[in-house]
Amino acid sequence: MNRIFLSTVIFFSSAFIFAQENKTLSLRQSVQIAVEETALKFREGLATMTGLLQDEMSLSSAQANYLTALYNYREAEIKIMSLNGEIRNLYK
Numbered sequence: 001m002n003r004i005f006l007s008t009v010i011f012f013s014s015a016f017i018f019a020q021e022n023k024t025l026s027l028r029q030s031v032q033i034a035v036e037e038t039a040l041k042f043r044e045g046l047a048t049m050t051g052l053l054q055d056e057m058s059l060s061s062a063q064a065n066y067l068t069a070l071y072n073y074r075e076a077e078i079k080i081m082s083l084n085g086e087i088r089n090l091y092k
Helices: 001-045 049-082 087-091
Strands: none
Touching: 001 049, 049 087
C-alpha cells in the first residue's frame, strides 16, 4: 500500500472518528434531556400514560442511537490503530 493512500485513509478515518465522537456526545445529551423531561412530567402529574409511554419509547430510541454511535466510534478508532500498526497496543 503506498504511503499517500495510507495517509489519506488515516486522515478520513480520523475525520470519521471525530464526527462519531460529536454524534455520540449529542445523543448522550438527548438521552439526558429525555430522562429529565419524562421525570418532570411524571412528578407534576402532567403526563398521561400514553404520553409517558411515548417518552419512554423516545428515550429507548435515543439510547439505542447512542450505543450505535459509540460502537461506530470505537470501530473507526480500531481501524485507525490497525492502519497505523498500533493494534498490538491493545494487548499490552
